[in-house]
Amino acid sequence: MAIQILLIGGSLALLFHFFVRARRRPVQKLAMTVVFAAIIFLVSFPDVSTWCAHAVGVGRGVDLVFYLSSLVLLFLCFNLYLGQKALEDRLTIVVRELALQPHRAAPPASPPEL
Numbered sequence: 001m002a003i004q005i006l007l008i009g010g011s012l013a014l015l016f017h018f019f020v021r022a023r024r025r026p027v028q029k030l031a032m033t034v035v036f037a038a039i040i041f042l043v044s045f046p047d048v049s050t051w052c053a054h055a056v057g058v059g060r061g062v063d064l065v066f067y068l069s070s071l072v073l074l075f076l077c078f079n080l081y082l083g084q085k086a087l088e089d090r091l092t093i094v095v096r097e098l099a100l101q102p103h104r105a106a107p108p109a110s111p112p113e114l
Helices: 002-021 026-044 046-056 061-100
Strands: none
Touching: 002 026, 026 046, 046 061
8 A cells, every 4th residue: 555655646746747847748748647647547456457467468467567668668768869869960960060161269369478
């Protein structure tokens, strides 16, 4: 029972943090709400995950949740990698364009007098 309270409280805190701190599109907010609602539901009714696991041929509900969580985490890591790669490519283009522009830097400072 204590672990259920801890997991539900943590899920609600993370969802609240997501809504307060993140500027996201409504679809992303809806998706996160659905994910956290599913987490809270499965924590509240763990027998449902066991039933779903048996329905798809997995032995235990926790195993099914672990497999699905692993897939989601791999998807998120891959998505973050692609975003980082796109950002690096855009930064490279900007730096190249700036390097090819005529030099507009301030004149060098005179050396300090001794």
